[in-house]
Amino acid sequence: MTGHRFARLAAWAAGAAAVGVGGWAGLVSGALPADLGVGRRTRRLGPRTVDIAAPRGVVFDLIAQPYLGRTTRAMREKVKVLERGSDMVLAAHYTPLGDRWTAVTVETVRFTRPERVDFRLVRGPVPYVVESFTLTAQDAGTRLVYEGVLGTDLWRAGQWWGQKVAGRWEETVAASLASVQQEAERRAARR
Known part of the structure; x- marks a missing residue:
C-alpha cells in the first residue's frame, strides 16, 4: 500500500470514528434525537409508590415549584423552564452522566392540581416517553x-438501547422521589 493511499484510508477511518463518537455522544446526551418511527418498542417505567407524611397540597406544590414558581438555586442546575403557560410548561432537564456528559431532555409538564403531574418527552435519548405522578x-x-x-425505534437494537436508558431514567426518578419525600416531610413538620 502506498503512503498516499494509507494516508487517505487513515483519514477516512479517523473521520468515520469521529462521526461514530459524535453520533453516540449526541444520542446519549439527547442532543441528537433519533425518532425514526420504525420498529417502535415500548416498555413500562415503574410503577414506583412512595408514601409521604405530608399533605397532598404540600407535595404537589413542592413538585410544581421549579416549574410554576421560583426555581431554587439547587434546582437551576437540573431544570430550566423554556416556556410557561397557566397549567403547562416546556422544560429542559439536565442529568449528569458521569464526569463528562450531561443528558438533556426537553419535556412538557402538565399540572392538574392537586392530584396529578404529567410529563411528555419532546427531545431526549429516546423518541417517546410519557410519565405521571399521581397524588392520593x-x-x-x-x-x-x-x-x-418509554419507547424506542429499530426493533431489537432499540429495545437494547431502551433497556440502557430506562435503567438510568428510573434511577433518576427514584432519586427525585426520595428528595420530594424528604423535603415534603420536612415542610410538613415545620407546620
Whole structure:
C-alpha cells in the first residue's frame, strides 16, 4: 500500500470514528434525537409508590415549584423552564452522566392540581416517553405513584438501547422521589 493511499484510508477511518463518537455522544446526551418511527418498542417505567407524611397540597406544590414558581438555586442546575403557560410548561432537564456528559431532555409538564403531574418527552435519548405522578390523599399523608412508558425505534437494537436508558431514567426518578419525600416531610413538620 502506498503512503498516499494509507494516508487517505487513515483519514477516512479517523473521520468515520469521529462521526461514530459524535453520533453516540449526541444520542446519549439527547442532543441528537433519533425518532425514526420504525420498529417502535415500548416498555413500562415503574410503577414506583412512595408514601409521604405530608399533605397532598404540600407535595404537589413542592413538585410544581421549579416549574410554576421560583426555581431554587439547587434546582437551576437540573431544570430550566423554556416556556410557561397557566397549567403547562416546556422544560429542559439536565442529568449528569458521569464526569463528562450531561443528558438533556426537553419535556412538557402538565399540572392538574392537586392530584396529578404529567410529563411528555419532546427531545431526549429516546423518541417517546410519557410519565405521571399521581397524588392520593391518605390518612397519614400522601401516596405518590410514578409510572410511565418509554419507547424506542429499530426493533431489537432499540429495545437494547431502551433497556440502557430506562435503567438510568428510573434511577433518576427514584432519586427525585426520595428528595420530594424528604423535603415534603420536612415542610410538613415545620407546620
